Amino acid sequence: MVKLTRVLLVAGLLLGTVAQAAETATVFGAASLKNALDEAGKAFTAQSGIAIRASYAASSALARQIESGAPADLFASADLEWMDYLDRKKLIRPETRVNLLNNRLVVVAPKDARESEVPFTVEGFSKVLGADGRLATGEVNSVPVGKYAKAAFEKLGLWATIQPRLAQSDNVRAALALVSRGEAPLGVVYASDAKSDPGVKVVGVFPEDSHPPVVYPFAVTAEARGEGAARFLDFLKGPAGRAFFEAQGFSVIPAGR
Structure with missing residues (x-):
């Protein structure tokens, strides 16, 4: 027993x-x-x-x-x-x-891009995007990074310039990949995403008061x-x-x- x-x-x-x-x-x-x-x-x-x-x-x-x-x-x-x-x-x-x-909202470019900084002006973004370049970010009506990006560009008076040039992705990592692969000359992602991908570099950090806190x-x-x-x-x-x-x-x- x-x-x-x-x-x-x-x-x-x-x-x-x-x-x-x-x-x-x-x-x-x-x-x-x-x-x-x-x-x-x-x-x-x-x-x-x-x-x-x-x-x-x-x-x-x-x-x-x-x-x-x-x-x-x-x-x-x-x-x-x-x-x-x-x-x-x-x-x-x-x-x-x-x-x-x-988190912080940032602008990224491919790591081998000539630009080290992109001014938050119409001229600054237009110069880098060129005639047919796109700016990658999340879908602006539903994906959080896209919503933050839209709010920031509106606050900075850049939305009318940026909106027609957007490449809107299903999520932030998809947008990041477009820039990392060189398929988009610029992207708006989070600082943590930029840190995770050696194929990109940060060329701009949005002012914190330009969008709701992330x-x-x-x-x-x-x-x-x-x-x-x-x-x-x-x-x-x-x-x-x-x-x-x-x-x-x-x-x-x-x-x-």
Whole structure:
């Protein structure tokens, strides 16, 4: 009987370990978060045994996928609007929502471009774009980076010049790739994206007051399974998670702000 009890105890412990290792949290993250969240996810899994599975796209696309029933446990948006959208539809747990990160909006060019700086003037952009060059960014009516870019160009009096020259992409990483491959002479992306791609260089940083602050809210979804998403979010809010974001060029918003 004693031996049987011990066998059952060991079997129970082993099953518990397997269950923990088998737990997975699915993260739907803005495309600009890919590098940081991938690295943070590896560290969290090594520490907790909970696997992190991530899907990256524009925040607009991810929010609509969640609305359509996609099995996401944690949503990380590149702007407040799409998190508000899910909140209004009761598709996130509002008590878990946190504004975690800031980013900067920048102009990038291919790394071998002659220009080291592009003035925020009609002449400055027209000179670099030439007769038929395009400026790559996200879709301006839905993708956060495109919305920020449109607001900034409007504020700076450049929208009428830039609008006809836009190459609008599904997400910020697609816009970044157009510039990195030399298919567009300029692009508007986030500072963290520029840092992630050695094929581009920053040739302009938008004034912070030219567009709404670039804020990344995170929240556990209403249909999240298990505790993995909440635990991963706690990890991201702590010192370990902060290091991964800062290494990729994000600014971490102090708690309580």
